[in-house]
Amino acid sequence: MKASNAATLGGGEINEKLRTFHTATNDSDEKRASLVDHLDGFQPQICKAHLWHALEGFERYPNYFHRWKSRIDSREQTEDHSLSCYSESDHSEKEMHDLLKLEQALRDTADSVRRERERITQQRTTWMQKIPQFLQEYPQFRKFWDVALYDEDWGKWCHGILHPKLQELVFTTNTTTGATQLKACPEATVAQILSGAVRVEWNISLLTKLLDEECSDVFSIPILSGAFCRELIQLIRSLRQFFAQDTTIEPPRFFSLSHLGITWLDDFLFRVILYPISIHLFDNIHLDWYHSFVAGYAAQPNCVTPRQFLVPHTDDSEVTLNVCLGDEDFEGGLLEFGPMRGQLTKTKIQTDKVQPRIGYGLLHVGRLMHQVTPITAGDRFAYIVWTRSWTDTRAKQCPCCWLNHRKDAGTCICGPQWN
Ligand SMILES: O=C(O)CCC(=O)C(=O)O
Ligand SMILES: [Fe+2]
Known part of the structure; x- marks a missing residue:
């Protein structure tokens, strides 16, 4: 099935989804109201917080589910002023029932992870199967898929791709052999750097020559040549049009060249620019x-x-790299930067x-x-290019605190004060 145009057009919303906003208070009030009158209130399948609580509880203390009886007991006592009509075996049944519900919720989650994995694999296979046909129609783009690029020396590899300023400062010529080398790792081949087998390290004096601080905490660096940016745009336009003609497949909503088999550009941007420079900047x-x-x-x-x-x-992302490709004559489309997330005030x-x-x-x-x-x-x-790190800010905070702008995790289930 091919997605309709309407589904792929965004108009500026993040992730291009149509969103309906409710205030957080109304949402949680409604949810609470529907759960509170329900003796059987544990709903891990529809309420993420319940799932989280059960999992965290399980991790933290043995016999977690035994404690849940107290809620039923106290309700019974306040409502009837009598002893609970629940017998021990009813309580055990409820615990068992809640455990079954937890198991089911986990199985459902695992199933949706598996379905997503299968969907993505299938989708990428379908796209990749179309590439030979694309290259028949557009043979001028063959070099983008040419894995032989990895075996080239740096001189041939970066010719025409890199911004002249980057090329001048980052590459050097070996006076004996005449070969072009990456200054930071003179012995490394293109394949070693792009695969991550050899790590690039930048020194501060080189960075000072290349980087400008455009505004607070936003740095610019020349990376790609104007000619290469134009070629990339032509490739992207052609791919879009090619996939749009094909009614048998769902076209990629956002183009990731890596998902279409062109990985070297991302590898270069990550291993030569993003990884080594972020160490210094952030x-x-x-x-x-x-x-x-x-x-x-x-x-x-x-x-x-x-x-x-x-x-x-x-x-x-932890760190974002945003490379402007052009076109040459676009107007508007400025980037406006505000404060860090969480520092936003109502004003x-x-x-x-x-x-x-461009570039x-x-x-x-x-x-x-x-x-x-x-x-x-x-x-x-x-x-x-969005990047993440399993040891930095985003990964250290639970997604719930992150989305709710909580600075002090004490009020969240993940916090140290939670018991
Ligand atoms: O188009 C741009 O310059 C920025 C895009 C962006 O911020 C995003 O997709 O998250
Ligand atoms: Fe963004």
Whole structure:
């Protein structure tokens, strides 16, 4: 099945979903009301907090479920002023019933993880099966899939891809052999760096020459050449059009070139730019994984450029790299940066405007508020790489505290005071 155009057009919402907002208070009041009159109130399948409590409780003390009887006892006593009509065996049955419900909720969760894994695998296989046909129609893009690139030396590899300033500062020529080398790791081959077998380390003086602080906590760095950005845009447009023609498959909603078999660009951006530079810029962050996608914008959104603007948000990332690809003549589409997540007040937020420059990447932590102003003319493409780290800020906080902007986790089930 092919998704309808309407489903793939976003118009600036995060994740391009249509959202209906309820206030948090109404939501939880309603939920509480429906659960409170229900003697059998444990609902791990519909109430995530119940599932969490049961799991955490299980972890923390033995016989967790035995304690749950007290709720029934006290209700019985206040309502009837008599002893509970529940017998011991009723209580045991309830415990067993709750355990069964917990097991079921966990099985359902595992099932949906499995279904998602199968869906993703199937979807990627389908997309990859279409690539040979795409390359028949568009042979000019063959080199993007050419894995032989990995065997090239750095000189051939980066020719035409990198911004001249990056190339000049990061590469050097071996005077004896004449081969181009990465200054930071002179002995390393393209394949070793892109696979992560050899780690790149930047020194501060090199970074000082390359980086500019565009506004507080947002750094820019020249990465890709203008010509390569143009080629990338042509590739993205052609892929979009190719997939849009095919009514038998669901097209990728956001283009991740890696999911279509082009992994070297992401590997380069992660291993040469994001990982080693973040260590210096963002408090010694060591990044673990990355996910990239292309965001396309136009004054009149369509399937190639589905957004017109982007609402204020923070990213699902520890550090984000946002490389502006162009087009050359787009107007509007400024990036506005606000405060860090959680520092937002009810008053109008102070923002800094940054004009994206073609080929330049912006590096910022994902929890910095940002938005994209409406495009007024032309098309605008951004190559976004989100990264995460299992040892840094986002991974240290439970998702519930994160989403609720809790600074002090004491009120959350994950906090040390919870018992
Ligand atoms: O298009 C941009 O410059 C920013 C996109 C972005 O912030 C996002 O997709 O999360
Ligand atoms: Fe973002």
